Amino acid sequence: MTGSRVMKKAKAKLNITTMTGSRIKKKAKNKRRHTPNNESHSSSAAIKSLPRDLLVEVIANVASHSFIDLHNLKKCSKDFLNATEDNYVWQQVSLETFPFIEWYPMEKKSSFLERCRKSGNIESLYREGLREYFNHDPSGNINHGLEFLKVATQKGHKEAKYVYGMILLCSKDDDLRKQGLEHMRFLRKSKCVISCRKKVQRFLRSMWTNNSMVEHNLSTLCNCKSTCNGWRVKRGRWFLLDDDDDDYDTSLCEYCRWDHEIKYFYNRLLNAY
Numbered sequence: 001m002t003g004s005r006v007m008k009k010a011k012a013k014l015n016i017t018t019m020t021g022s023r024i025k026k027k028a029k030n031k032r033r034h035t036p037n038n039e040s041h042s043s044s045a046a047i048k049s050l051p052r053d054l055l056v057e058v059i060a061n062v063a064s065h066s067f068i069d070l071h072n073l074k075k076c077s078k079d080f081l082n083a084t085e086d087n088y089v090w091q092q093v094s095l096e097t098f099p100f101i102e103w104y105p106m107e108k109k110s111s112f113l114e115r116c117r118k119s120g121n122i123e124s125l126y127r128e129g130l131r132e133y134f135n136h137d138p139s140g141n142i143n144h145g146l147e148f149l150k151v152a153t154q155k156g157h158k159e160a161k162y163v164y165g166m167i168l169l170c171s172k173d174d175d176l177r178k179q180g181l182e183h184m185r186f187l188r189k190s191k192c193v194i195s196c197r198k199k200v201q202r203f204l205r206s207m208w209t210n211n212s213m214v215e216h217n218l219s220t221l222c223n224c225k226s227t228c229n230g231w232r233v234k235r236g237r238w239f240l241l242d243d244d245d246d247d248y249d250t251s252l253c254e255y256c257r258w259d260h261e262i263k264y265f266y267n268r269l270l271n272a273y
């Protein structure tokens with residue numbers, strides 16, 4: 001059986017991943033009220049029969065979609081509670097409901113975020129990378145920041161991939177530029193360049209950014225001086241408001257597409273000209 005089929009089977013067995021947080025709690029309550037004892041015993045036995053790795057995998061999957069669902073799962077059973085303590089679950093947990101900059105940190109929240117950070121949570125790595133790299137304070141460690149962004153990229157974080165890819169694309173080193181191009185191509189094929197850009201922009205707007213950290217390579221990727229593969233025809237309309245506008249049209253010059261993104265990155269995300 002393939003990994004994904006095993007996951008599907010486990011999810012169906014547990015019947016938990018499609019529930020919202022409140023539904024999980026409700027279902028747990030209803031079960032206590034209406035389910036005959038032998039049925040609840042068999043559910044509990046079914047959970048116990050799952051290999052721990054698989055249970056952790058399913059719970060990590062739930063956690064990656066919603067912190068609230070994870071929180072509610074902990075209350076459902078002792079087996080769930082134990083599995084949620086696994087480091088892998090902490091690495092995957094979604095921080096979407098937590099602001100990028102916590103202006104009034106509360107102790108409980110701070111210790112939760114600290115544990116995420118220490119466990120190598122992917123979103124934490126990305127956020128820390130952004131803060132370190134673009135920190136206005138010159139004492140911020142740029143290399144650490146870039147390293148965090150790189151690791152988050154390698155672990156599949158899309159917004160990290162956008163920032164890391166763009167930093168490389170702005171480099172004066174041709175090899176790094178090529179690597180940046182690969183990252184951006186991946187995102188474009190996944191139709192998420194614009195959505196990633198918007199999320200990154202939202203975070204960068206909420207902090208002081210030191211834009212001198214990013215190299216400014218003034219030479220364009222496209223060397224064509226005259227009309228370039230339909231780019232000029234499209235340029236007036238190429239606002240790229242969402243990913244549907246960013247069609248992978250091979251008749252248009254790809255380098256011009258990325259020159260446009262570099263300009264946008266400098267001007268609109270970093271406010272550098």
Ligand SMILES: [Zn+2]
Nearest residue numbers: 222228253256
């Ligand atoms: Zn071109």
